[in-house]
Amino acid sequence: ETGVTQTPRHLVMGMTNKKSLKCEQHLGHNAMYWYKQSAKKPLELMFVYNFKEQTENNSVPSRFSPECPNSSHLFLHLHTLQPEDSALYLCASSHGGDQETQYFGPGTRLLVL
Amino acid sequence: GQNIDQPTEMTATEGAIVQINCTYQTSGFNGLFWYQQHAGEAPTFLSYNVLDGLEEKGRFSSFLSRSKGYSYLLLKELQMKDSASYLCAAKDSNYQLIWGAGTKLIIKP
Numbered sequence: 634e635t636g637v638t639q640t641p642r643h644l645v646m647g648m649t650n651k652k653s654l655k656c657e658q659h660l661g662h663n664a665m666y667w668y669k670q671s672a673k674k675p676l677e678l679m680f681v682y683n684f685k686e687q688t689e690n691n692s693v694p695s696r697f698s699p700e701c702p703n704s705s706h707l708f709l710h711l712h713t714l715q716p717e718d719s720a721l722y723l724c725a726s727s728h729g730g731d732q733e734t735q736y737f738g739p740g741t742r743l744l745v746l
Numbered sequence: 747g748q749n750i751d752q753p754t755e756m757t758a759t760e761g762a763i764v765q766i767n768c769t770y771q772t773s774g775f776n777g778l779f780w781y782q783q784h785a786g787e788a789p790t791f792l793s794y795n796v797l798d799g800l801e802e803k804g805r806f807s808s809f810l811s812r813s814k815g816y817s818y819l820l821l822k823e824l825q826m827k828d829s830a831s832y833l834c835a836a837k838d839s840n841y842q843l844i845w846g847a848g849t850k851l852i853i854k855p
Binding site for chain 1: 786844845846848
């Protein structure tokens with residue numbers, strides 16, 4: 634139990650669907666992150682929120698839309714995805730910004746058909 | 747550009763010792779992390795080095811040489827449960843984490 638939960642754990646969607654990934658952290662942290670993990674590739678940082686404000690958007694396509702309503706919750710809204718977006722999407726949190734030690738959730742395994 | 751290099755895969759025997767190397771090239775440096783990730787699970791924090799030298803934590807140790815841009819993770823008395831991927835990540839001058847692709851460690855009985 635890492636203190637960071639993600640739902641759903643697995644998701645299959647068509648290219649025309651709209652879905653959302655949810656992340657919740659129970660660690661009292663102030664920063665939250667979305668990463669994409671593809672096989673045999675480094676983790677790709679997508680978005681960073683610090684005290685609910687987005688501080689990082691690493692040239693992520695607009696078909697990915699993050700939302701951070703409070704310091705404990707983070708969403709990733711998905712629409713009109715492409716097959717190459719199939720990957721493991723990991724959420725992480727840390728006490729502060731500056732990418733201190735991050736604690737990860739188990740991820741959502743996404744398959745886009 | 748910024749880059750992290752680590753071997754793609756390693757194999758070791760139960761009870762033995764294995765060293766997983768990581769070299770980094772970053773714009774500035776503010777520390778290096780090692781994470782363990784079992785298949786289908788979350789990466790979990792193992793160690794953080796910011797000063798040169800060896801940090802020991804039970805069966806796991808992590809070493810850093812800032813002048814060489816080099817780190818290693820040493821695993822002793824290997825157990826089957828140590829089969830996992832090990833991720834190396836360096837923090838640059840902007841506190842951005844630069845991640846390696848991970849080393850898949852296979853432990854054989």
